[in-house]
Amino acid sequence: MKLEFDPEEDRAFPASRQEILDAFSAWFVNHDYCTQDHAKEVAGDVGLALEWKWAYQDGNLAWWNVSHIIDYLLEWCPRKLSVDPKHCDDIREALGHWFRFLDARNLLSSDGHSVEILLDAVEVLRDDFIAAMGDRSKFGMAKSLFSLGTDAGVDMSDPDQVSAHIERYNDLTIDERKDLLSDHLFANAGPSTPDRRLAPVIMPTDDEISRSLTSIPILPKFRDLVIFLGKGRPLTKKGHLTLADARVLVDLLSTGDEMDPRYGDLTFRTTSSDNLRGLRLIVAWAKKAGLVRVLRGKLVPTKRGIGLQDELTGEFEHVVDGLIAAGPLAIQSRSNQWRILSAIWTSLDDMSIDLLTVPYVMMEHVPIDMLTDVATTEVLEAWQFAVDDDTIQSYVSSAINKMIDAFELCGLVTRESTHMSIGETSPEGGSVTLTPVGVVTVRRLLIAAGFEVPLAGRFAALSAAGLLEALNDEDEEIVRTEVLAWCKVREPSDAVDEFARAITELDDPALQIQALELLSEINVDLAAPHVLELTAQPDVAGFALCWLADNNLIGEQDLWIRATPFVFVDVLVHRMIALGPEGLLTTLALVGTDEQQCALFDTIWRAPSPGTALVLAGIDKAHPSKLVKKAARKALFKMRSSLPAT
Secondary structure (H helix, E strand, O other), X not given: XXXXXXXXOOOHHHHHHHHHHHHHHHHHHHHHOOOHHHHHHHHHHHHHHHXXXXXXXXXXXXXXXXXXXXXXXXXXXXXXXXXXXXXXXXHHHHHHHHHHHXXXXXXXXXXXXXXXXXXXXXXXXXXXXXXXXXXXXXXXXXXXHHHHHHHOOOOOOOHHHHHHHHHHHHOOOHHHHHHHHOXXXXXXXXXXXXXXXXXXXXXXXXXXXXXXXOOOOHHHHHHHHHHHHOOOEEEOOOOOEOHHHHHHHHHHOOOOOOOOOEEOOEEOOOXXXXXXXXXXHHHHHHHHOOOEEEXXXXXXXXXXXXXXXXXXXXXXXXXXXXXXXXXXXXXXXXXXXXXXXXXXXXXXHHOHXXXXXXXXXXXXXXXXXXHHHHXXXXXXXXXXXXXXXXXXXXXXXXXXXXXXXXXXXXOOEEEEOOEOOOOOOOXXXXXXXXXHHHHHHHHHHHHHOOXXXXXXXXXXXXXXXXXXXXXXXXXXXXXXXXXXXXXXXXXXXXXXXHHHHHHHHOOOHHHHHHHHHHHHHHOHHHHHHHHHHHOOOHHXXXXXXXXXXXXXXXXXXXXXXXXXXXXXXXHHHHHHHHXXXXXXXXXXXXXXXXXXHHHHHHHHOOOXXXXXXXXXXXXXXXXXXXXXXXXXXXXXXXXXXXXXXX
16 A cells, blocks of 8 residues: 655545545454444544645655644644534544554554654644634634634624625725734745545536536637638738638627727727737637647637537537636736736646635635635745735736636636726626536536545435434534535425424424524525414424514514513523523513512523523523522522432
8 A cells, every 4th residue: 555645746645545544444443443434534534634744745644753743733724624623632633543553554654753652742732732723823814714704793604694794805905804814824824735625515406507508608609710710711920810810700709809999099900819818818728628720820620629510518528628728817828928927827827726616615606806815825925026915916816807707708607796997808806606517517627636525415315303413513614505405405485394393303402593593594484484383382482482583573572471481491592592691691681670580580490491501500600790690590509409319
C-alpha cells in the first residue's frame, strides 16, 4: 500500500485515498471491535488529516512528527473546519488512531517521532485544540464570512435574512471588509487548496436539467458560427477573421461587440477582429472545444462542429471542458495584454473551479463581491505586485466579472442584480447561482479533481419525525440541505401535514421547536390551521402559541393564559431555547409583578412538561430579582422532591 505521494501530482493521492482508508477501517474494526459504521466515521476524519498531509505538507502519510500535529490541529483545522465543539475530540482522536494503525502495521516512518511521542502530543494538545477551534483570529475567509452573519444575529437558515446580510456586506468598502474580517485573512492567508470533503447538495431533477440544457447561450452561437463558415472562411496573415466576416458575425452571434465605435463626434475604426472581445472569445472557445479548426489558412468546421446542427446539446461536455482547459479568462485575453493582468488572470484561471464550488455548496445566490474578496486574498498571497492592494482588488473584480461572463455564456450560472459601470460593455456585480446543468457539471468537475461530493436526499423516504431524529447530531449545513431535499420530493401541503404530525410524535422539545420553524419556512398560510389545532393539545400547545405569535397571528401578550399555567411552562421552554435567557425573562414578565411570578411557581412545579426543571433552573440563574430567584429554587426543590426515588 503506497503512502508517499508527490504533492504536485494532482491525481496521485485521490486515486489511492479509498484503498488507504479501507485498509484503516478494516484494521480499526478488528482492533477496537467497533461497528463498520463507526469505523467509516473515524475513517472520514482520518481522511481529513491525510488530505492535509498531501495537499499542504510533503505528501508522506507515514512520516509524522510533533510539529506536523501542531500545524494540523492548531492552525489548519481552526482555519478551515466548522466543527461543533463536542465533535472536536473526534478530529483529534482520529489522528491518534491513524498513528496506532501505522505502528501496528510497521508503516510508521523511522525518520519521524515514535508512536508514543505522537500519541502524547495528540493528548496534550486537547485543550489547546478546542480553544483554537473557537478562536476567530484563526478562521479562514469562508468560515469568517459565515461567522459575520451569526455575530449579527442573522438566522443563516433564513434566505431573506441571509440576502439582507449579503446586501449589507456588498455595501462595504474593501477597507471596511478588512476591518470586519480581520487583517490576517488579507495579509497572511494560508494555503489555497480547499477542503476536499464537501457538504451534500441537492441534485436537480431530470426535467430541470433538460430545460437548462436547452437554454445554454453558447451552443446556438457555435451552431450559427459553423453554418456561417460553411466549407471554410479565409483568415488574415495574423490568423484572425477578416473584418468583413467579423462584421457579419458580430450581429449574427450577438457578441456584444461594437464595430467602429463612436464617442461623441469621434469614430474609432475597428482595424482587426482581434479587437472584438466577444467574437474573439467565441472563436477561440470553438477551437478549444474542437468545433472548428484552422486548415490551410481557413477557419473550417470539424465533424463535431457540424454535428451541432443535428444535436445541439450533444457536445456540451466538450464545450465546458474546452473552456476550463483554456481558462475562462485566458481565452478572452489578447497577446499584447498588460503583463500584470496576464499574471492575475493566470492565477484566477487556476482557481476557477474553486470559485464555482462556493455557489455549488451554498445552493443559493452568492454575491460576486464575496468571490472577488476570496480571489483577491489568494492572488495577493501568490504574487508580489508593485501597485497597492486596492488596485489589485480592482483588477481582480474586473477579471471575476469577465470569468462569470464566460460561465454564464456556458450556461453554468445565472446572475441577478447586476449593474453597468462606465467604460464596461458587460454587467458587473450582483450575485450568482448555478443553473441545474451547472450543478451537475460542477459536481462532475469536482469529482475529477478528487473532491468528495456527496448527494443530499438519503433521508427522503423517512417521515418528518424520522428525518429530524436522524439529523439531530448533524451540522447545521447538512440539516438545511437534507431538509430541502426531503421537501423537494413532496408537495408543500404534504410536507406541512407531516411536520405538523411530527410535532406530536417527537419527545424532544428542541426537535418539536425545529419542526415548527420548518413549517414557517415551507408555508405559513398552509401551516396556520394545523398549528391552531395543536393549541388544543396541552403537551404541545405552548410551542404552538409561540409559533402563532412569531408569525403575527396572535399578540405576544396572548402567550400568557391564566387558566392554563401548565401550557405556559412550554411557552417559557420555547422562549428559553429559541431566544435564550432574555427571551425567557421577557415572556415571564407577562405574568405581572415579581410577587405574581412567585405565585405562578407554586403551581407550575407540578407541570408534566419535560422542560419544567429547565425553566425553573433558568429563572433562578438569570432573573435579577432575589425574591423570584428564591421562589424558583424552592419550586425546583419541590418538583425534585416529589419525583419517585430511582
